[in-house]
Amino acid sequence: MSLTLRIKLLGGFFLSYGERLVTAISTGRSQMLLAYLVLHRQAAQSRQRIAFHLWPESTDERARANLRKELSRLRHALPNSDEFLWVDAKMLQWLPNGNFTLDVAEFEAAVKAAEQATDKSVIRAELERAIELYKGDLLPDLDDEWVLAERERLQQMHVRALERLVNILEEQQDYQTALSYGQHLLRIDRLNEAAYCSLMRLYGLSGDRASALQVYHQCMTVLREELGVDPSWTTRRLYEQLLMEDEQPECQVLPRLSSLPTLLPSHSSLLLTPLVGREQEWAFIRQWASRIFQSSRDVATDAASEVLLLVGEPGIGKTRLLEELRATTQAHNARVLWGQGFTAEMMRPYGIWIDALRASMNVSDANISAELGFLLPELGQPSQASFDLSHLFDAVVQLLAQWANQAPLLVLLDDIQWSDEASSALLHYAIRLLRSLPVLFACTARTGELEDNSAISRVLQVLRREQRLQTIELKPLDREQTADLIRNTQAIAPSELSLAVVNRVFIDSGGNPLFALEIARSLGSARPNQTRNIEVLIRDRLHQLDDEAREILPWAAALGRNFQPTTLARVSDYPLPQLLKVIEQLEQQTIIRPNTSHSDRLGYDFVHDIVRQVIYRQLSEPRRQLVHLQIARKLSQQLIADNTLADEVAHHASLGGDHELAASSTLSAAERCLKLFAYAEAAKLAQRGIQHCQRLEAQTRIRLHLGLLRVWAIAGVTREQAIQLEADVQRLMSEASELGLKDDEAIGLEAIGVLYFNQSSFAGAHHSHWLRAVEVSRFASPSTAARLLAFSGSCLAELGRDMVRAEALLLEAQSLAARIGLQLCDIDSGLGSVHYHNGRYAEARTLLQQAQKLAQIEQDHWRSCAYLSYLAMTELEAGDPAAALPYCNEMAIVAAKIQGEGSEGAIAASLVALANYRLQHSEASHTLEQAIATLQQVDAKRMLSYVLIGAAETDLERDRPQLTVARAETALQAAQAIDYPSGIALAWAILIQGLLALGERELALARFEALRDKIERHTLSLRARTAVERIIQQMQKVIATSSRKSSKNS
């Protein structure tokens, strides 16, 4: 009996036969030859090829001679060599069935076994075995090219095995073992940042924060030294989280104190003035918000008002109610997202969302889409600009959904009358898509100002129409409530709070809480003011502040939004320590208050926007201009590092009168808007920037003006605007030409290209030349963005999948397309498909016919065919097969015009066959069989299942149960293969009906039970849902009859 030959190539060459070490194969080339053969043992290898790999530098002849020599040595040195080697004149092979072991093969087998196993303990055991087998890299002393490739493959396999093992051990909470493998991973690859993160997390989980923090420092040092970069955002956040945990040791070591946080009011509620009055409103809001804590299914079914809108005049207490809602829901462990609109930021795209998301992000937010980096650059900018707005929207929605799956989520948006257009569109999208999750939205808006913001007004109008909006209009407080307010806030000393004082405050303020408090404060001060004007009252209070505070306030007011002390110190050139003292004073005087929406950054805002306005209006015009100019220049110093500040710089530079900075930063801000698909904001900014260009010297003016015109063109213009725009571009281009400004001329050419492309889109033609121009421009124009949205939406709708998202995408596409008067057949067909899915056949027919006309005009034969097939299907489902026939016939004619091998002809024929089968025409049965065979041949499973379901229904009606069962069975298989939920449900329902008709009760019951729980009814079309409900009722009766029978028998 032969002994076992043991070959080890990992970590170095090793060979033994039985117990004996084989040392005769000692030279590099001999070892290499053996290794080559054994690693390629699955097939015979030509001598020529082996010689080439082993002696690549030698001539063919020389290499072959070397091979002969080495082969002879190998055969001589290898014990029992004929058992392992097969040799002929041209070929060599290591025989795979010989009695030998190979560490590489064992390693690969263990990794494969781990990949295929599902049991965690088996996976762990196999991975541990694989890692044990991997003693080192493949033949580390040899550096032949083929070895390098193989070595790298095995190295990667090893690293993946280690990573997977660390994850499994972490899941199993075996942190110590996980740590040792994690360290092993780092020894192999010291630049593996993910390994550092794993170690930090594992040390943290095992309670060793000091080591966790050390790992971070090690990571930072290595990355800086080797790559000159800092750790990624994720690693930094993990470090920060560990640091924060480190700062709360008392809670950890003193368990008896651990209940304190729940007994104390939250930080935010400590800052709130007491809620006075509003009992009815508050009771309603609490009731409304309580839905968020119901199970997600209940929220989904009770979708009547997932959006709450609080409206009222300024100072009436809208924000206060929103804050109360935040405190209450946070106490119930819900997550709250807080966004704030600012009047100065109506052109900052997604401003309200950016602030809200930034404040709520934390390290546990795994799986963040790269596209979120467009909004939050600190996450890292995606490498490629997106053409598709839905990616950006989906990135936000996915994050919100991720949070909502962890805890109920409340999105609070204050002062939405100042929200930008892009934020409004995203809000609408998110409301639609998050409908089935525990997410609620509450907003506030000023009465009278909401109408000026057409974008948010449109959203609210749609929500109202769909009965998803609950509006509460806040009325003034009554006399008693006003008295309570003054009493609770102690604006007037209790001893001085007479009935006369209450009456005066109530009458003068009209029950407006903000006004009432100002009057009360004035009356309680040393120098009471007799005025009835809130602005005068606030101004009076400001006069009582010390000089330093009054010096700082204009800067804070001019910033126009909430601010961080560091920003304020920088723009005002004020030393930070002194500034912090002033801030303290202003906080005590209830002029400003901490901004509680940011969890990790200290920020402040005025107690009310009215206070900001009063301070701002007090500034003289020249002073105002100087303040803005300084802010613009200070902020512009950061522009290179953070281009998201461009719109702020533009705003201040414009008010500060620095036309060049205003025009250039407006151009940057407008280009950023384009990247974010915020076309309305981009167009407005471009127009604003152009006004600044007029006062600049020629070269700068031409460059910036052309750049802004290009942005405007991309953002989309009407036909009339396009004519004017083109004339302006031409004029500037000739000026540029005269001055020899070639680069600027090119910008102009691009702008004209974009204009032509967009205009040609109106006519429906696609000119590849102009399409290239648009692609070169790096931005998706509204027409491109609308087309992509319409495309994605119609794609989903036509598949009958994720109809909520489909509709949301299509509506957004419709709104973008309307901006530039664009008509897209995908929008009509997509929305038509949504109606078809929901059984609204009349609406579906109208839209699909419209889509079909557009496709005809555009000579898009494939779309034409597709829409005709949907129309035929609509008629078939509406119960009128005769009406389907003309569409099918037209489809067959159009299908003939389509180039390339397709399935359109087969689909048209199958729909004709189905319609005729339903109409009981002669020969219909034979034609149907032929059509089904053709569909199978072209491998079109969706249509196959559709036609089979239609035929099976007809068979069932006409008492052909056997045929029904056979067809439904095939339809079910086809629908399952393509994961077509409505097809699966319909085929299943008909199959069971067929089985019942055949008298196969047991079988019907078995098939019924097999799929019943897997069918998600809310994803189905109306037709499928109806069929499922019917079959469930029918089967319940069958089950009841069977159990009655069996109880009788027993």
Added chain:
Amino acid sequence: MSLVIVETTTEQSITPEVLKEVDARMLPCLEERNTKWRYSLLSSDRHRMICTFDAPDAESVRQAYRKGGGMYSRIWAGEIVAPEGIQPQQNETILKVFEGTYPDGFTEEDWNEANQYILPCYAERGIEWVRSYISLDRTRVICELNAPDAETIREAHLKFGIPFVREACLQQRVWSAMLIEP
């Protein structure tokens, strides 16, 4: 899941490395249809491309192409055949594609017989067979080979006596390929 092959021949150069609107349209559309792009092979003259997908059926890929405006000449469902044991990797520097059309189809025996003889013939010429795709109706074959040049493959086929292979020689196409992966 089926393996679906998309063949494209165009007069314009194919530049898959540049993301175009048509790609931005097609990729999510394919994804929605549970279709996963595996990789593509592009001829060095950029006029011929073979894309491979894992898809529920050929129609899913066809619809995504039609709807997205993607160009194709032929779309078919097939199966993958590869050498037993360790599979050679695609060597991008010498990767070649051989395409054969068999209007009357061929049998499994034809295929096995041809392999038995042609693989040593390949090995002699330094040709490595990576894998092949065969259409379900067995009328179409696409083979990926690591070979020093296209002519060596043609030679190997021409010298070969089996009718099945000779037939392919009459309608064969061999080209150098670039590998494009997700």
